[in-house]
Amino acid sequence: MLTLALLCIPAFFGLMMFLSSDLSKKLAWVGSLLNAAVAIGAAVAVSYGKTEMLEFDGGNIAPLGAHFALSINATSILMVLLNACLLPFIVHVASKHEMRNESAFLSLILFMSSAMMGAFLANDSFLFYICYEAALVPIYFIILQWSTAENKSKIVLKFFVYTLFASLFMLFSLLYVRQFADSFLISDMIAAGSKLSQHEQVWVFAGFFIAFAVKIPIFPFHTWQPNTYKAAPTAGTMLLAAVMLKMATYGLLRITMPMVPAGAANADWAMWLCVISIIYASFVALNQTSFKLLIAYSSIAHVGMIALGILANGNTAYEGALIEMVSHGAIAVGLFFIADMIESRVGHDHFNKLGGLREKHPAFAFLFFVIVMASVALPVTSGFVGEFLLLQSVGSHNIVMALLAGLTVVFGAVYMLRAFQSTMLGKHNAELAFAEMTASEKMVLTILVLITIAIGVYPGILLDVVHKGLQLTGI
């Protein structure tokens, strides 16, 4: 029942907001906080071994051969937590700015969160596919209606058609495996998929990989991402970067790897694409002066690392990927939050035109610094734990790949620190009117900083839940 609640709460509040637009802000807050509370409750339930509440099967939908089946298990619990707990932050950012037709904006955010929650909760691959695609519709409207970019129609068209087209390959793979499976339930599909011949598995894997590679995104399928991140309103970018792309890495981890193990084992071409993606994105990031684009490219590098680690399938890949997905989500929200703070104050996000903010705003500088450190994977932050485990997994597969991918940490330090320096250090620009941080901004950043440090110091808080879930339910 908890799972059904997690799926329905955001959708229900989203619908309510359509009907009573005066209360929309309050409803968005109540809905997102309630959802976060339920998700934390679910995590506690997993760690205490109470799983009765976490399964839901709405029965067999015969004409589709699918089940409306939801479950929380070892793999999904962290993603559910991530999605539910970041939602209040996103609602905060969304309601911070004055904007036209706010209730529709907030309700679309809640709808999107609900669709993504569906993808994480789905115990049925067909349901996963539907939710995976359905999440595109709200973000399409969000970008179209509230983006201030000039060429937003072009950007959103490319983004939408590109990801949609790629997902169709996943649909094809799913349907192919479905012929041999009893139902679309992920467990049935895994049983059927792993019996396929190696040749078939390679093709099925390729179908999945193309779909996920566009969403993650991995070079050369990434071209939609930087512009979309820059054009979307900040709340939309957060949804995209922090949660939406995790649907792809989650799908890789939960469905593809177990379903076609022989296909995944012969996927060195995909891994090399990830490596290229990591190095390429790092190089491009070095040349960015727009903070949002910098974060977008650094994001490509980080998620490329996640995909690489998962594909390498070393014994630390599973934990590493989960931790890094959560960590990347929190850091991405933090970085985009900072970008939004800068942009709303000075009207642009080109950090080379800023400077010396630390003199006047030491607290901001400190919080910014910690998040930057987490992003470059400094020990004691969450970024370190994830990247370390992932690199270890890659290293056990192919040491050359690990060395090349490891360069991302070096490059990351260069471009992130450069951005930090030119914003915060140096001579203070007297003409620059930079307003003091508001209390709520301080609070948001502090919470995000605490989360990243907590995970970095003691990743066990997350891993214990995962391990407990593994004992109880399996992957």
Add this chain to the structure above:
Amino acid sequence: MKELLLTALLGIGVLVLDILNLKKYVLPFILLALATLVGFIAADWNTVETPFNHTMLVYENGANLALGVFAVVLFFWFILSSSYFKQHEGKTDLYALVVFSFCGAGLLASFGNMAMLFLGVEILSIPVYVLAASKKHDLASNESGFKYFILGSVASAILLFGITLVYGATGSFDLAVISNFIQDGKDASIIMNVGITMILVGFLFKISAAPFHIWTPDVYQGAPTWITAFMSTIVKAAAMVALFKLFTGPFQFYVEANGYTIGVIAAVTLIASNTAALWQTDVKRMLAYSSISHAGFLLSTIIGNASLLSLLFYLLTYSIAGIIAFGVIKETQTLEGNPLKGLYRRNGVLAFAFTAALLSMAGIPPFSGFIAKYFVIAQLIEAKYFALVVVMIITSAIGAFYYLRASLNVYQHIENAGRIVLTPLIKWTYILLTALLVLLTVAAGYMHNL
């Protein structure tokens, strides 16, 4: 039988109301009759009726359901188009023609005999020839009606020729007799095969599948928009249901022997329509090509062993999206320049409904167009038509591109947009239909209970 009588009498009743000078009651009268029709269908559920103990018409669940789908679509069509016909001088004539055409659709849902099939096709088509040309002073409308008439007549003639050849081979018009003829192990002669091919060609024209689709864009663009909506939904759906009944029933052996040819026709339809739609600047023309591409999907149902239920589901979702899209185009047609541009500033409901309709046609979850396409694709995969599925997937992506491009236009910013005001009835009908596009996805899960 009472369903057929009701619709036929309804058409005459509409004309009588005009004579009695009761024009303002025409619309409620029609809506009431259509609601009664749906009631009749519900009452007749799970019964098989063969009027006059003869198999000219057979009312079983499949036929009733198809008729119900047509009636529901027509019901909403009448509500949404009411504002257009309000000013039209020949309103009742046009209403009567639409109802007569619907009568033909009813025959095509329930025929059990080739004679009834031909009658159905003609009753369905002839009023539409007139309707297409009903904007008397508009050259494009005249051209549309004329083109449709000439080409439609040729197609009907080919169909009729095919029917006679099949009669020559089997000695009967009766579908049951023709089925038994094949099942008894008698060889399908060359005459029979040629006859069936000609019937197929006739229907390919009616559902506008390649290579007989060239007329569609001109006719759809020229005809009055609400008539285009009627043609691309109910007329097409009725022809498709008849095609499906024939080729999954008595002519199934033909499909089994020529599955790949039909698959190629479907693939060519999909490729030709989607690539052509990419270059259209007129939305109506774009929707005409989209309608052709849906014919490709519909045609593939007969080679994929699909059930009638999944075909009707496809037709229902496509028709709902179709009347929304054409309706929105009609609402904005009086505006200058590019009428859809910035529609969201003029009327949010229309803008949202239009986008939802196009997304559903593109087959994007959670809209029901996705499930409809999924049914078709899943059955094709089971029947091992992988190449056709790949074509479908690629053309769907092309489709998504031009559907989205059209809907993006709606969200462009324009200065001092005049509002479009809708009456509450029409506004809520648009909202209801948009909601249906999502709700049908859920309903798909319960279809097997029927």
